[in-house]
Amino acid sequence: MTLLQMRYFLTVCRLQNITHAASELHIAQSTLSQAIQTIEEETGLNLFVRSGRNIMISQDGQKLAQKVTALLREVDVFEDDVREMARRHGKLKMAIPQQQASFIIPRLLNDFCPRYPEIQLDIVEPSGLESARLVREEKVDLAIVNYDGETLPDLHYRRVNSRPIKFVVWKGHPLAGLQSISLAEATKGPLVLLSEEFFVTRLLTRTMADRHLELNALYYSPHLSTLYSLLRAHTAPSILFEQAVVSLENVVTIPFDEPLSLTSCLITKKNRQLSKDLRLVMKFIRGELLKDYPVPSA
Structure with a gap:
């Protein structure tokens, strides 16, 4: 019957x-x-x-x-x-660490959401390591991180492109006029940095150790906004992913003599079906990450 x-x-x-x-x-x-x-x-x-x-x-x-x-x-x-x-399928949960969030979230809200109003985005802004953990535990569908080369076996890493890590100072700083800087010179004075849960700091710490250099960190913060405030207050320079300061005024970004870079990547759980909505947002983000946007400089 x-x-x-x-x-x-x-x-x-x-x-x-x-x-x-x-x-x-x-x-x-x-x-x-x-x-x-x-x-x-x-x-x-x-x-x-x-x-x-x-x-x-x-x-x-x-x-x-x-x-x-x-x-x-x-x-x-x-x-x-x-x-x-x-109905819930139209709601995507995403983890975007702060360095990527400052660049990607405005484009998602201004461009993607009006284009696809039926897709709801639920976005959190944890650290890079926490973002990967959330994907692993299936608490989010997707993470966009500045990947440092270490992988977890049950996650799928889709590499997009590499962008430099730069020395960041404010306009008027004694080093602001340099065309490039060595890692040793950049780390002589105190720095304000993101906490060690962020891939940029992990890579910096590992590179310093490989070159037998000591890192002089005045302050570690889990919040990019705090580093922005410290830069505006002329407290100390920082070392950040290039796009983290793309919209920050009155700063100068200086490349390193021996370039440091992180690779932007999209992380999903292995052996999990990608929905049509998730593929759409991944395609959009990939396109944005591949674009060239001006970065503040001297």
């Missing part, structure tokens, strides 16, 4: 009249009569006692109607659940 036949059967049980039932179901009376006959043949039960156009439910028909009602109630719950899943 198909679900459609079950619904036909219950409608006839309720109205106890083939003509009225066919009218309510918007089907031909002959179609409904044939469907009821097929049900009786398949079940081997006499479900109705017929008297002209009117019919009465038999005892077997009443028992079957109870079972069909319970089954269709479960089907309705199932269909509601599927619709809810489909």
Whole structure:
């Protein structure tokens, strides 16, 4: 017995009249009569006692109607659940660390969201390491990070492009006029840096250790906005991913003699189906990461 036949059967049980039932179901009376006959043949039960156009439910028909009602109630719950899943499917959870967030989120909100209003973006701004963990635990669908080369085996890393890490000072700083700077010179004085959960600081620390240099960190902050404030207050220079300061005024970014860089990448969980919505947002972000945007300089 198909679900459609079950619904036909219950409608006839309720109205106890083939003509009225066919009218309510918007089907031909002959179609409904044939469907009821097929049900009786398949079940081997006499479900109705017929008297002209009117019919009465038999005892077997009443028992079957109870079972069909319970089954269709479960089907309705199932269909509601599927619709809810489909509704939630349009909501994407994303982790974007602050250095990428300052660059990507304005473009998502200004360009992507108006273009695809049916896709809801739920964005958090953790560190790079935390972003990867959230993808791994399937708490977010996608992370956009400045990848430092270390991978987790159950994550898929889609590399987009590499961009430099630069020495960042304010206009008027004694080093602001340099065309380039060595890592040793940049780290002589105190620096304000992102905390060690960020890939840029991890790469910087590892590079310093490889070159037997000491890192003089005045302050580590988990918040990029705090570093912006410290730069504006002329507290100390910083070393940041190039695009982290793309919209920051009155700063100068100086490349290193031996360039340092991080690779932007999109992280998803391995062996997980990518939805159409997720592929759309990944394509958009990839396009934005590949664009060349001016960075403040001297």
